[in-house]
Amino acid sequence: MCECCNGKKDIYLPEMCTITKRRMLNGTELYMHIEKDSGEDFDYIPGQFVEVSIAGIGEAPISISSSPTQKGMELVVRKVGSLTKVIHKMEVGDKLGIRGPYGSTYPVESAKGRDLVFICGGIGLVPQRSFIRYALDNRADYGNITVLIGTKCHDMRLFREEIAMWEEHDDMTVMETIDEAHDCWNGNVGVVTTLIPKIESDLPKSQVLICGPPIMYKFVLMALAEADVPKDKIFVNLERRMKCGVGKCGHCQMNEHYVCQDGPVFRYSDLADVPEAI
């Protein structure tokens, strides 16, 4: 650090971390548990993301899937680009760089005392899991927990053992559906919106949290409007190209909002004048 930085750190410099666990969740999604080489723990709130870096390949924004009540950090990486292809080849003990956490958070404080309804589409379960686990670890703070999970096909389902465990909880409702019927699947078939009428919590009084592919939001939000859920009780977790993570590079901009700073979690009522959002 040079004199003229005023003691300020380089915001683009990643911190080294080590992969401590890894396993494939399905054909394309890799689960990793990482720890900082410095021995310090991560400091984050559910909903935030990190920039994952491999020197020589690049960086990508990845949602945090673990709860800050756990040690270390869990990430789920879909094999979809040049960086993630390399990450998928990494083993326990391999190093990667982390910058962050960045961005806004789920309303973990203001949601206290309310029922929580998580609506997850595909890989959207990954960041939602951070708040689900946080709520389970602080169970007395929240009302009923409902988790709706929509997945394209049976083979793509994530965190199957964990979901099976969630289903065992008396004070938690988990409903899953897959878009395409499958011989090994006896459950619901159809898009995630078909589960919304089955929710038992008083929806207009619940805190509703949505994360999924871009196309999903429109339909879920229409269904929630029909169920009279006020827009200020809905939170959406949006994906954009968060390249720098620090509100400078412009790639993640959504009208005047930088998703890396003002998002990725937005209160839906705050997006009324943000036509590029949904």
Next chain:
Amino acid sequence: MSVSTVTKDQFKAFVSALVGSDQKVVGVQAKGDKFAFGELIDADDLRLDYDVTILPPKKYMLPQKETLLQFEVGGAAQTVEKGVRKVLLGVHPYDMVAINQMDELFSQGEYDTHYMNRRKNTTIVACDVVTPSENVFASSMNTATCDKGFDILLTDIGDSYVVDAPTDKGQALVAMMDGAAEATDADLDKRKAVQEKNIADLNKHELECKPSYLPKLLEKAYEHPVWEEKARLCYSCGSCNQVCPTCYCFDVQDEVEWDLKSGCRYRAWDGCLLENFATVAGDHNFRKKRADRFRHRLYRKGKYVPSKIGGQIACVGCGRCVSACTAHIANPVDVYNTILETTELS
């Protein structure tokens, strides 16, 4: 602090001495029939009578390609520090305003040490415009003159320059100017006349509202037909972004040496008009339509960036985009005036 006057010959002697010193000196020079900022080797090449440079001087704070980190492949990275001191000679007021805006943007929130270190290592000698360029509209944007950011402001008053040096760095340079004398009232009157003329005349395109109205105007213009009409002709080439003194979007990439052992992470200018600017992995493009990208640029200049910097409009009227756009659609004044014609302001 007092204002001085130096003759042009005395100023040239100063530039020669500066070029011979250990500081890197960058100045405006002719490049074909245009002008460009470049390292100054010979004081005779400095052209303070230029109209506009091809690229704005922001490239010395935010270079087209800049190494941020160095690393061993797959290993830890180190910051690459920016220690080179330099003097920029001949920054026009509109470009100075743009640099002031960038200073705010890169220091607010997450402090960008790469930009800010370059900025702190740069001494800026600004100069009032002598020759208006063919597309300048700085008068419309209130940027025909500037009052801060520079270490020295030169005003050409015929055979002399009036030299205003409000900072210590500027005063240190004035101390090197043999023959600098306190400016007389007559010199100051001449300077005032030059600046007043520029305030009136740097206006080849006239914005038909105060620039401070633009954020309000754009609140009502999101669905205006002008975006589609103009963007029909857009090549998505990003030239308007590349020449703009207030565009600062960048991409970050890694580059590996031939030995495949070491490399660097660099950032390079990017542009929101380019087709894949908002594309994420998996090929989903969040701003796929040309008209949406075209609109985004004009909203950034007139509404989005202003909301981050206390309402300052992020178009400084340099006119470079007007000249650079081969489809003749980039002129912000054209677009804003078209909206004004059809939108009622409260």
